[in-house]
Amino acid sequence: MRQQKWVFVAVLAVSVVCSSLSASRGTGLQHPEKSVVLIRSIKQDFDYVIPWKRKNMTRSMGSGLVIAGKRILTNAHNVSNCRYVELTKENVARRYPAGILFIGHDCDLSILTVDDESFFQDTLPLELTGIPKVNSTVSTYGFPVGGDRISVTEGVVSRIETDTYAHSGADKHLVIQTDAAINPGNSGGPVIQDGKIVGVAFQGLREAENIGYMIPTTVIRHFLTDIDDGKYDGFGSLGTIFYPGLHSTSYKDYLKVPPNEDGVVVIGTVMHASVESILQSDDVMTRIDEYNIDNDGMVEIYGLRLSISEAVESKQIGETAQLTFYRRGKLMRGIATIAPNRPVFERTLQYDRPPPYVCFAGLVFTPATRNFLETWGPRWLREIPFYLRYLFTHSVQLNTDRQRREYVVLSGIMPDEVNSYAQEFKNHVVESIDGIKIHGLDDVHNVFKQTTSRFFTIKFMGNNRILPIDAKAARLRHQPILEKYHIPAEAHLETVP
Amino acid sequence: MNKQIIYIAFLSNVIFATCSYAATPGQSRPDLTETMKDSIVYLETSAYGYSPSEPWKHESLSESWACACAVGDYEVVTSAESVVNLAFLKALRYGQNEFVGAKIKVVDYEANLCLIRLDPNELSKPLKPLTFAEDYQKGAAVDFYWLSSDSHLYNGRGYLDRASVEPTRTSHGQRLRYVAGNTSQRTARGEVYCVGSAPIGIACWSNRENEAGLIPAEMINRFLKAVTEDSYKGFGEVGFVISELLDPSMRSFLDMPASVKDGAYVTDVYNLGTGCDTLEKGDVILKIDGNSLDPHGRFMHPKYKWLSFDHLITSKTVGESVLFEVWRDGKRTEIRANIKNFKASEMLVPYHEFDQQPEYVVTAGFVLQRLTREYLMEFGDDLAGDTPSHLYHYYRDLAFKPTAERQDIVVLSYVLPAHINLGYAGLGQMVVRKFNGMTIRSIVDILRAQKLNPESKHDVIEFEMDSPVVVITREQLPAADTFIRKNYGIRTLSNVNP
Numbered sequence: 004m005r006q007q008k009w010v011f012v013a014v015l016a017v018s019v020v021c022s023s024l025s026a027s028r029g030t031g032l033q034h035p036e037k038s039v040v041l042i043r044s045i046k047q048d049f050d051y052v053i054p055w056k057r058k059n060m061t062r063s064m065g066s067g068l069v070i071a072g073k074r075i076l077t078n079a080h081n082v083s084n085c086r087y088v089e090l091t092k093e094n095v096a097r098r099y100p101a102g103i104l105f106i107g108h109d110c111d112l113s114i115l116t117v118d119d120e121s122f123f124q125d126t127l128p129l130e131l132t133g134i135p136k137v138n139s140t141v142s143t144y145g146f147p148v149g150g151d152r153i154s155v156t157e158g159v160v161s162r163i164e165t166d167t168y169a170h171s172g173a174d175k176h177l178v179i180q181t182d183a184a185i186n187p188g189n190s191g192g193p194v195i196q197d198g199k200i201v202g203v204a205f206q207g208l209r210e211a212e213n214i215g216y217m218i219p220t221t222v223i224r225h226f227l228t229d230i231d232d233g234k235y236d237g238f239g240s241l242g243t244i245f246y247p248g249l250h251s252t253s254y255k256d257y258l259k260v261p262p263n264e265d266g267v268v269v270i271g272t273v274m275h276a277s278v279e280s281i282l283q284s285d286d287v288m289t290r291i292d293e294y295n296i297d298n299d300g301m302v303e304i305y306g307l308r309l310s311i312s313e314a315v316e317s318k319q320i321g322e323t324a325q326l327t328f329y330r331r332g333k334l335m336r337g338i339a340t341i342a343p344n345r346p347v348f349e350r351t352l353q354y355d356r357p358p359p360y361v362c363f364a365g366l367v368f369t370p371a372t373r374n375f376l377e378t379w380g381p382r383w384l385r386e387i388p389f390y391l392r393y394l395f396t397h398s399v400q401l402n403t404d405r406q407r408r409e410y411v412v413l414s415g416i417m418p419d420e421v422n423s424y425a426q427e428f429k430n431h432v433v434e435s436i437d438g439i440k441i442h443g444l445d446d447v448h449n450v451f452k453q454t455t456s457r458f459f460t461i462k463f464m465g466n467n468r469i470l471p472i473d474a475k476a477a478r479l480r481h482q483p484i485l486e487k488y489h490i491p492a493e494a495h496l497e498t499v500p
Numbered sequence: 501m502n503k504q505i506i507y508i509a510f511l512s513n514v515i516f517a518t519c520s521y522a523a524t525p526g527q528s529r530p531d532l533t534e535t536m537k538d539s540i541v542y543l544e545t546s547a548y549g550y551s552p553s554e555p556w557k558h559e560s561l562s563e564s565w566a567c568a569c570a571v572g573d574y575e576v577v578t579s580a581e582s583v584v585n586l587a588f589l590k591a592l593r594y595g596q597n598e599f600v601g602a603k604i605k606v607v608d609y610e611a612n613l614c615l616i617r618l619d620p621n622e623l624s625k626p627l628k629p630l631t632f633a634e635d636y637q638k639g640a641a642v643d644f645y646w647l648s649s650d651s652h653l654y655n656g657r658g659y660l661d662r663a664s665v666e667p668t669r670t671s672h673g674q675r676l677r678y679v680a681g682n683t684s685q686r687t688a689r690g691e692v693y694c695v696g697s698a699p700i701g702i703a704c705w706s707n708r709e710n711e712a713g714l715i716p717a718e719m720i721n722r723f724l725k726a727v728t729e730d731s732y733k734g735f736g737e738v739g740f741v742i743s744e745l746l747d748p749s750m751r752s753f754l755d756m757p758a759s760v761k762d763g764a765y766v767t768d769v770y771n772l773g774t775g776c777d778t779l780e781k782g783d784v785i786l787k788i789d790g791n792s793l794d795p796h797g798r799f800m801h802p803k804y805k806w807l808s809f810d811h812l813i814t815s816k817t818v819g820e821s822v823l824f825e826v827w828r829d830g831k832r833t834e835i836r837a838n839i840k841n842f843k844a845s846e847m848l849v850p851y852h853e854f855d856q857q858p859e860y861v862v863t864a865g866f867v868l869q870r871l872t873r874e875y876l877m878e879f880g881d882d883l884a885g886d887t888p889s890h891l892y893h894y895y896r897d898l899a900f901k902p903t904a905e906r907q908d909i910v911v912l913s914y915v916l917p918a919h920i921n922l923g924y925a926g927l928g929q930m931v932v933r934k935f936n937g938m939t940i941r942s943i944v945d946i947l948r949a950q951k952l953n954p955e956s957k958h959d960v961i962e963f964e965m966d967s968p969v970v971v972i973t974r975e976q977l978p979a980a981d982t983f984i985r986k987n988y989g990i991r992t993l994s995n996v997n998p
Binding site for chain 1: 741743746747749750752753765767768781882884885886889890892893896897920921922923924957958960965966967968969970971972973976
């Protein structure tokens with residue numbers, strides 16, 4: 004047994020040496036300690052059930068890399084909901100408090116800075132390069148679990164495609180899959196080829212072996228360009244729902260698309276998107292800018308065949324894209340503006356934003372968000388009340404109210420005599436109060452302040468019952484409830500910290 | 501002196517009798533084994549239902565058994581759930597080695613009762629009918645009896661714990677049930693329960709807490725009385741939904757005086773069932789047939805104590821009427837409503853499709869089906885969590901609300917891949933809105949719509965919720981349908997009830 008263990012360690016040592024030699028010769032970094040840093044952070048997530056509270060603090064560790072301009076690039080998830088960040092360089096017995104300059108949760112990237120100029124002494128900023136070729140060798144650097152020093156692992160690029168970024172839970176961008184080991188702590192570290200960055204390690208697959216993902220430089224460049232103006236706007240989209248239906252010659256014939264044309268069928272547009280006035284259902288989009296769209300909804304870009312969204316991903320919000328499409332056999336063109344085009348029921352997880360709320364007479368109202376839904380636990384999509392699931396999965400189709408900004412849910416009840424019978428309405432989505440349609444949380448705040456009727460009559464979506472609250476009693480109990488439950492304010496409507 | 505002795509002796513007998521029924525279960529209980537030998541039969545059932553996901557195909561043949569209780573010389577009663585999707589039925593009576601032919605005479609899945617007639621020519625002698633006693637003695641000791649396939653008559657024991665109105669396993673509605681506790685055996689297959697020597701009900705469910713649900717004598721007797729009439733009309737179904745009215749603010753909001761303490765709030769009114777045409781959302785039901793409803797929607801039954809209001813409707817037969825006293829627009833109003841019921845097939849999303857093949861149309865490999873609860877159950881038992889939410893919405897909110905404009909929800913369940921539907925293979929769970937421009941009210945409309953626009957090259961199917969349009973080239977359709985029928989083993993490409 005003892006012998007076997009030794010043999011194993013010896014093999015491991017040889018492997019590390021080989022990998023290290025190969026890295027220094029070809030794909031890797033000569034002096035990783037000058038470019039790769041350890042990030043320690045203290046995090047405190049928000050409580051989406053009692054929104055004026057935060058959860059317990061946790062410590063986390065990740066990696067980062069030095070880039071030009073005395074900046075440290077890392078993953079957003081290393082520093083999201085953060086109370087404190089500090090950096091450590093290998094071989095330097097000092098810790099440096101850091102600040103977050105920019106954070107892009109939709110692309111899981113963040114830029115940190117260190118006020119102490121001495122931090123950047125003897126550092127070597129890394130440069131970005133292009134998309135590596137599939138089957139080419141890459142090296143991953145970082146501070147994963149299992150040791151204190153910089154780790155390097157080598158692997159090949161296995162796959163390049165669009166996939167979901169786990170940090171936001173819904174945003175999809177280009178990812179590069181590698182079999183180089185990416186473990187907890189590697190996040191934010193550079194993936195290197197020929198001494199340059201080809202990606203930032205950021206996520207893996209739990210149920211698989213040797214499947215790790217990096218954020219490619221196309222996404223990193225978009226992020227860095229975005230923050231050039233001093234603020235981060237995020238990625239945008241066309242706001243169009245496509246179906247790759249032209250494999251059916253009958254469908255193609257019905258839509259009067261010339262036989263030699265490829266494209267995708269438009270089946271819907273997102274409310275308020277610029278394409279609302281350009282595209283209609285049953286239009287067939289054949290081209291976006293200079294890219295021809297094939298019947299699978301793919302375009303040739305970066306020398307690769309990638310999703311049509313990649314043609315939009317390269318653009319900043321506010322930029323435009325020229326669309327070429329057929330409508331009932333007629334070739335048409337239009338200019339679409341790239342915009343966030345978020346659905347009214349936000350599907351992505353939010354960070355660094357204290358959850359807004361309104362608390363009136365112990366009734367706590369919050370916007371219906373993914374974060375709120377995930378308070379039901381790992382099987383949240385199955386466990387949440389049906390109507391929330393229905394709205395979450397189909398809000399784009401179900402919401403026909405152009406004034407709606409969000410759905411508001413009665414998320415909690417601070418028990419008191421005035422709300423004793425409201426419990427059954429908990430987690431229901433508010434439709435109206437006193438006949439006034441609720442389009443956003445501020446409407447709730449306003450209606451409770453302004454209404455003079457005898458009852459606040461609250462109607463909920465998908466529920467035929469109404470909740471009448473005695474207005475006089477509610478006003479009387481409002482302040483004592485805030486005091487009893489130590490609620491710092493009756494409302495927090497700010498959505499940006 | 502003699503008189504006094506006689507009186508004392510009589511009194512002690514009464515006390516003894518009472519104890520044997522309720523206070524000391526297990527002592528001096530009559531053994532009805534011999535009596536039941538001529539009154540309980542063993543049923544062997546073969547069920548051969550259809551697959552909700554491949555409706556042209558039967559599911560595996562399943563065999564089961566049940567008990568039935570004689571209610572006539574050649575007639576027995578059992579629970580309806582024992583005969584769901586029945587393909588073949590045979591009976592065995594005590595002491596007779598050969599199976600006896602049996603046929604269903606009346607089955608009512610809403611009442612969960614079934615009357616079966618045995619072949620008189622095959623029975624060795626007539627059965628001895630039992631009479632169900634409607635006495636209800638809470639806490640009474642109960643004995644139950646059943647006949648096994650090897651012609652042994654077994655019995656077990658428990659006590660009568662409660663009467664309640666509860667959901668049935670074979671219908672959307674709620675019905676009166678007795679619940680027996682501490683039962684010595686799990687019983688759910690029509691076993692006959694007795695208090696003393698009197699049958700009081702037949703078993704329809706059991707649980708791990710050693711409880712058993714019984715269809716009570718009252719329900720059985722009404723069912724048997726109703727089936728003797730010329731045409732069996734069945735019992736009432738509730739056509740509305742109530743919710744508790746506990747909140748004083750809500751009562752005040754409804755302008756109800758403080759002196760009115762009773763009443764339950766009507767939160768929804770269906771398009772089917774009793775009260776659907778007379779009650780309104782927002783009514784407060786104060787009384788039904790003179791029985792005051794408490795804020796939970798219960799009334800004080802003289803025998804069973806607090807019961808859900810449903811019993812006041814579901815215990816009446818169709819053709820009778822019911823009197824609602826409601827609080828509407830700030831005042832008391834009396835409304836008389838006819839007792840109504842409806843078949844599951846009349847629902848917008850039927851609760852079940854027992855004993856019938858699901859309705860479907862397959863065209864060019866597109867499988868179009870009627871949305872039913874059984875269809876949704878294919879996704880998992882937790883309908884609210886497992887099913888596609890846009891489909892569950894129809895079941896949850898609109899199942900009881902068919903209209904002239906919409907009698908069925910027709911779903912493209914999936915696509916059987918073939919050359920004609922190339923590019924569409926991944927589609928599924930989409931609700932059909934139009935077929936060849938015709939708004940689809942029911943699945944039978946699909947067949948009608950296929951004949952529309954004869955000059956058109958295509959059949960065109962449109963769906964709800966930002967879905968692609970399905971286009972089928974008509975010229976290719978006959979050959980494609982032949983291929984699909986042969987390749988996927990589909991005997992007939994449609995099953996639609998007119």
